[in-house]
Amino acid sequence: MKSNWLLALQERMWGLAPWDASLISDEWFRAHFEYAADVVNQWIGSVLDVRTARFLNFGCGDGITDLSLVLRYGATSIHGVDIRREYTKLPRIAREQLGMRRIPSALTFETITPGAPLAGKRALVDGIMSWSTFEHVQRDQLAPILADLHSCLRPGGYFFIQIEPLFFSPFGSHLRRYDDVPWHHLLASEDELWSIIQNHHGPIDAAEVDFGFADFGVEGYKRFVFKEYQALNRLTADELVEFAQNAGFAVARQERRHVDMPIPAALKSQFADEVLLTNEIFLLLQKT
Structure with missing residues (x-):
């Protein structure tokens, strides 16, 4: 700037x-x-x-x-x-x-x-x-x-x-881009959640795709979002x-x-x- x-x-x-x-x-x-x-x-x-x-x-x-x-x-x-x-x-x-x-x-x-x-x-x-x-x-x-x-x-x-x-809300994991099951982060293991994200190949809601997406690429963005989930307080x-x-x-x-x-x-x-x-x-x- x-x-x-x-x-x-x-x-x-x-x-x-x-x-x-x-x-x-x-x-x-x-x-x-x-x-x-x-x-x-x-x-x-x-x-x-x-x-x-x-x-x-x-x-x-x-x-x-x-x-x-x-x-x-x-x-x-x-x-x-x-x-x-x-x-x-x-x-x-x-x-x-x-x-x-x-x-x-x-x-x-x-x-x-x-x-x-x-x-x-x-x-x-x-x-x-x-x-x-x-x-x-x-x-x-x-x-x-x-x-x-x-x-x-x-x-x-x-x-x-x-x-x-x-x-603790239904989609409080911030993973709804990839997993649309309510409260899944409270019901499934981290390994199960990561598997769902890895296997996601469909489009992501346009309102959920920020301007940093291109910096990571499709697979890199999955890893970034999952690490963000793991770090939630x-x-x-x-x-x-x-x-x-x-x-x-x-x-x-x-x-x-x-x-x-x-x-x-x-x-x-x-x-x-x-x-x-x-x-x-x-x-x-x-x-x-």
């Missing part, structure tokens, strides 16, 4: 680069540019002025949602951090999907080391957001990372977290709330979404229905 000062200069001279949402052809892009951005704005925009607030996106991925918040909702300062460098693809993705010639200067990105503290590196932010990231954080890092993010936030600021699917909604409160956050608002599916008898005696049927959590936290 071009340096941020040069992008800012171009915008002062010519404004934001033109974009056209009618060009969108990729379903992964559409889901994150439209749905995810709408949800983030609905939650964080209800308590902060998105146009003037400074934001940190923890686990920004490819940056598509951040781009949408700038283009569609007028955000002027979003710094995205991630342990991977998928955001480096954003200029190409925006060109292909929106016809954009340059990325807005409101967006900055940074690759971080897992568990490395962020507090003190930049000015305090007004808001933090995290979309389907915290299920991937190692469990022993949850408390220190949440405490660190608490320190990154100004007093009175807000932190929005979304997780979907939660691990198995966090429940209640545990997320508890971790957040222990880090000093107050719960301003939360919503839990449930699925309506018959629970296998083998799981009924092992887990509470609430744990098995809670598929998604939206959590708005405040630093008081």
